[in-house]
Amino acid sequence: MIDHHPDAAPRPATRPSTGQEAGAAPGPVARPSQERGRRRRATLLEAAVGLLQEGGFTAVTHRAVAQRAGLPLAATTYYFTSRDELVAEAFALLVAGELHGMRGRLEEATPDETPEGLATALVVAMGSGAGPGDDGDRLRRLGLWQLYLQAGRDPALQVIARQWTDGCDAVVAEALRRAGYPPGRHAARIIGVLLAGLWMEHLVEGRPEAQSEAHTLLAQALRTILR
Amino acid sequence: MIDHHPDAAPRPATRPSTGQEAGAAPGPVARPSQERGRRRRATLLEAAVGLLQEGGFTAVTHRAVAQRAGLPLAATTYYFTSRDELVAEAFALLVAGELHGMRGRLEEATPDETPEGLATALVVAMGSGAGPGDDGDRLRRLGLWQLYLQAGRDPALQVIARQWTDGCDAVVAEALRRAGYPPGRHAARIIGVLLAGLWMEHLVEGRPEAQSEAHTLLAQALRTILR
DNA sequence: CGGATACCGGTACGTCCGTACCACTTTAAC
DNA sequence: GTTAAAGTGGTACGGACGTACCGGTATCCG
Known part of the structure; x- marks a missing residue:
């Protein structure tokens, strides 16, 4: 929020006020x-x-x-x-859509129980389904994370940011359950944070090996964390 | 980068040009x-x-x-x-300072070999050393991550973002080595991503239990991932 | 079918922005 | 000391911004 119009705009009375008194403005x-x-x-x-x-x-x-x-x-x-309200509603919409997409991609991935299979499903759910060369898609997904960080400075956005994290964790927990893993207390959280971190890193840094590295690390984590 | 002055400013020749020809402008x-x-x-x-x-x-x-x-x-x-150059140099400075601080805090933490001890040291290195109630510090650290994400849209910043990630991973790897853990191929990377993800989440969402949860998850990951 | 109300859209104000300009002062080289 | 270069700073311009204003039009209720 770049604060043009810092606070309490002085209402400079640009026109000589042709009338219009005594009525609350209809407002947005x-x-x-x-x-x-x-x-x-x-x-x-x-x-x-x-x-x-x-x-x-x-x-x-x-x-x-x-x-x-x-x-x-x-x-x-x-x-x-205000612009802030517009941004906040757009953020909420974006979060809802992204969670819906993740959930859908994970459900149709039908992961097997091997760590490698689940890791593949998670990486797919993370991506958009577009090919690895789709740089435009990489850029498009940055917006979500940029707004997520902006939420750290704006309480109205913060509540949506928490929904995003909670939603991601729920999606991961559901994937673990469907793949037959025991419902460990911390496992889903670890995998969720790992997935989000690797995802964001990929979006920002754009290293070509990011996807395969994510798969390797997730598989390793699944293999060891879950006994 | 909000693009005021989109591209190739037309140089409106505001003054009648009192002379000054034939000399390359001294420039910044x-x-x-x-x-x-x-x-x-x-x-x-x-x-x-x-x-x-x-x-x-x-x-x-x-x-x-x-x-x-x-x-x-x-x-x-x-x-x-330009402003972009100013921002890029400030970003580099911020990254260097943050890495230096992390390294320093980790070195003086003298972690023992238990997963809990190392997890504590990592959480301390993540924080600034300020108390848990220091909200101003939380906000201050957001700038680094916001710029990190902006790097996804700006190649000049992207190289610095990669240095940030590589630096964090190196710091974590060094901590693992000093604590006596075997130099696993993926372990340091997993811990690094986990640490960064939890850190960022804490900065953005500000949940009160974030620090203790980070400690728990890191300890769990250290305990299981490293055999 | 007429009036109230919701909606529409062109236009304007004031603010802040990045950046350029250029007369002036300081420093350093000869 | 003289002079070219480096540094300094007040000021200006054009543009984009958020937001307000307000006459006009469409829609709905009675």
């Missing part, structure tokens, strides 16, 4: 009553998610969102009280 | 020849590091750096060709 609308309004709001949110992925946190500006959604600038201030 | 100076210039440059860099820690990546602006350093705005453009 979080839940539009009409169908079209709801669709417009969703379109804006979708555009914000896309910008978040492509350009990161700072790319989500009112103007960019409006342009991407094919809507006028004022629509963004009509449906969202 | 990366390595000042005079002592005072060197100190001023270092002061600016120091200010940039501080801003990076306190406000994150977007807080490092020419004006903020200059003000914090007690220098005029033009000093920042004199010693650094």
